[in-house]
Amino acid sequence: MPDSAGNLFRSTAFTTPAKCEDVVEAIVCSLDQPILILRSDRTIQAASQSAAGFLELAPGDMVGHSLDDAGHTFWKSPELRAIVDEVAAKDAVITDHRVEQDFGKLGQRVVLLNARRLTTRSDDIFVVLTLRDNTELEFAKEYSEKIVDALRDPFLILDWDLRVRSANGPFYKVFQVRPGEVEGRLIYGLGNGQWNVPRLRELLEDILPKNSSFDDFEVEHEFEGIGRRVMLLNARRINHLRLILLVIEDVTEQKHAERQRTVLLGELQHRAKNLLMTVRALSELTIQGASSLESFGESFCARIDAMVRSQDLLVQGPETSALLAEVIRLELQSIGGRELTTFRLEGPELRLSARACYAFAMTAHELATNAAKYGALSKNACDGRVEVVWNISPAGDGKTALRLIWREHGLSTPPTRKGTGFGTQLVENSVPYLFGGSSVLSFGRDGIECMIETSLAAEDLPLPTVTQA
Amino acid sequence: MNTPAPLDGLKILVVEDELLVAMDLGRMIRSLGGEVLGPVSTVQAATALLQTTEPNGAVIDVQLGAESSAPIAEDLMAGGVPILLITGYTTEMLPASLAKVPCMSKPYSRTDFRKLMQRYFRQA
Numbered sequence: 001m002p003d004s005a006g007n008l009f010r011s012t013a014f015t016t017p018a019k020c021e022d023v024v025e026a027i028v029c030s031l032d033q034p035i036l037i038l039r040s041d042r043t044i045q046a047a048s049q050s051a052a053g054f055l056e057l058a059p060g061d062m063v064g065h066s067l068d069d070a071g072h073t074f075w076k077s078p079e080l081r082a083i084v085d086e087v088a089a090k091d092a093v094i095t096d097h098r099v100e101q102d103f104g105k106l107g108q109r110v111v112l113l114n115a116r117r118l119t120t121r122s123d124d125i126f127v128v129l130t131l132r133d134n135t136e137l138e139f140a141k142e143y144s145e146k147i148v149d150a151l152r153d154p155f156l157i158l159d160w161d162l163r164v165r166s167a168n169g170p171f172y173k174v175f176q177v178r179p180g181e182v183e184g185r186l187i188y189g190l191g192n193g194q195w196n197v198p199r200l201r202e203l204l205e206d207i208l209p210k211n212s213s214f215d216d217f218e219v220e221h222e223f224e225g226i227g228r229r230v231m232l233l234n235a236r237r238i239n240h241l242r243l244i245l246l247v248i249e250d251v252t253e254q255k256h257a258e259r260q261r262t263v264l265l266g267e268l269q270h271r272a273k274n275l276l277m278t279v280r281a282l283s284e285l286t287i288q289g290a291s292s293l294e295s296f297g298e299s300f301c302a303r304i305d306a307m308v309r310s311q312d313l314l315v316q317g318p319e320t321s322a323l324l325a326e327v328i329r330l331e332l333q334s335i336g337g338r339e340l341t342t343f344r345l346e347g348p349e350l351r352l353s354a355r356a357c358y359a360f361a362m363t364a365h366e367l368a369t370n371a372a373k374y375g376a377l378s379k380n381a382c383d384g385r386v387e388v389v390w391n392i393s394p395a396g397d398g399k400t401a402l403r404l405i406w407r408e409h410g411l412s413t414p415p416t417r418k419g420t421g422f423g424t425q426l427v428e429n430s431v432p433y434l435f436g437g438s439s440v441l442s443f444g445r446d447g448i449e450c451m452i453e454t455s456l457a458a459e460d461l462p463l464p465t466v467t468q469a
Numbered sequence: 470m471n472t473p474a475p476l477d478g479l480k481i482l483v484v485e486d487e488l489l490v491a492m493d494l495g496r497m498i499r500s501l502g503g504e505v506l507g508p509v510s511t512v513q514a515a516t517a518l519l520q521t522t523e524p525n526g527a528v529i530d531v532q533l534g535a536e537s538s539a540p541i542a543e544d545l546m547a548g549g550v551p552i553l554l555i556t557g558y559t560t561e562m563l564p565a566s567l568a569k570v571p572c573m574s575k576p577y578s579r580t581d582f583r584k585l586m587q588r589y590f591r592q593a
Contacts, residue, residue, distance in 0.1 A: 270532075270558050273557040273576055274490075276575070277576040278487055281489040281490045281492065284493050285492055288496070355486075425492070426488075429492075430488055434486065434488070434534075
């Protein structure tokens with residue numbers, strides 16, 4: 001504007017300075033932007049209407065007055081004096097000199113001052129002073145910077161040539177880099193070239209210019225210093241600023257959790273299928289030994305109940321484990337046994353894995369059922385009792401040897417009728433089938449005896465067991 | 470019946486870590502006239518058993534607790550012994566070496582399984 005005004009002064013159409021000044025004054029008055037034409041003595045030669053608010057002068061009181069007459073103190077300040085003097089005397093050019101002041105009715109404003117000298121043919125010196133109100137822009141900038149700072153996800157602002165203009169705190173933190181290693185660099189050159197991914201190049205260089213955005217582009221990469229991560233990228237192109245905003249969400253943990261969930265779900269399905277299989281096999285096998293529908297129903301439901309009791313214990317225990325004593329106690333209680341009155345348990349604390357728990361529960365269930373029907377806890381017994389005693393010892397290979405004796409008292413002669421063949425098979429096989437060793441049923445001095453000798457691997461004893469010397 | 474039982478004279482190895490399922494499999498095999506080898510619940514026990522006896526067929530659970538039964542299955546296949554796999558997982562999760570072996574997903578239909586055993590072990 002000053003240049004074109006200068007040309008006007010030099011134009012052949014206006015030969016006398018006075019006439020030129022009139023023209024300039026007319027132009028200046030018609031402008032929206034605050035603009036002042038000053039003489040070197042700081043008298044206002046011309047001013048646009050919008051300058052009045054900043055000067056705190058009535059619009060009609062500007063021309064002909066000195067800046068010293070302005071209502072606002074800024075115009076009398078050494079700062080402004082220095083600017084005008086420097087431009088007038090030394091032909092200096094002032095560009096975007098920032099002033100933040102409370103301009104009374106206009107409120108707190110940020111103003112950028114531009115000034116340059118204008119010399120007429122008759123060597124009159126003027127200073128053209130323009131004000132640009134930058135308040136909204138600065139507020140907007142501060143606002144957007146705060147938004148960017150408040151984002152928890154790493155964030156990059158890129159130029160259109162894909163150089164990093166700036167990054168936020170989380171970016172530096174997540175990727176363990178410093179501002180100097182990032183700003184001004186091409187995105188593809190960051191770190192060990194980890195962003196130099198063909199698909200990302202395609203998105204940034206081909207897709208983004210056409211679509212102005214993309215969302216949820218996944219990058220999985222070995223990032224220097226932080227290991228393998230999965231990132232989701234969202235980008236927005238800002239056309240008028242020629243910038244690209246790139247938000248980077250680290251979804252590594254999320255992905256990991258998703259995979260974990262899939263594995264768990266698969267495991268759950270596997271277990272459900274196995275359980276259904278077991279229940280069906282149990283029903284088939286129970287049918288074979290049943291003399292009637294009633295006896296089938298009774299045995300089958302009692303066995304399912306035993307499985308449910310084990311499941312309950314496992315759910316309550318740490319890492320789905322259960323104490324051997326608890327497993328046996330529940331089975332004896334389920335047939336009406338009373339601890340210390342009709343049964344006694346004695347042995348070191350032993351925590352069993354799920355499969356060991358089921359094996360011992362099935363064994364104890366069949367023994368307890370048999371005791372209630374034909375053994376020490378049946379009406380055939382006199383002062384009947386069940387003693388269950390076990391001990392453990394190291395067995396090499398990190399295994400623990402377990403010897404458990406189930407001993408019944410109160411029967412003078414062996415029961416005339418034993419349980420079904422299937423019940424006996426469960427007693428003899430449940431533990432040895434999985435863990436080796438033996439489980440032998442016999443008739444002792446005054447009742448049924450079952451001796452189980454087996455060895456359990458560390459994985460079937462979830463908590464370290466203190467083995468007896 | 471005048472015709473011999475479908476699995477008459479055949480020794481079928483059963484490798485399955487669930488005792489009840491193994492017992493039930495054994496019963497099915499016996500009801501078809503077959504002889505049961507095992508059942509066993511570990512690779513180690515199966516290997517020991519195979520040193521003394523040669524089966525005419527095998528029913529093998531793919532997963533035995535924490536261990537995979539693939540080594541036994543592969544050994545038997547190499548020796549020309551027909552095997553049937555059962556799995557609680559989906560059949561897509563089988564190791565590549567066993568991808569072509571007939572496989573039943575748990576819980577399988579007993580009728581289907583009987584038919585499969587008859588056809589497969591008898592034919593071989």
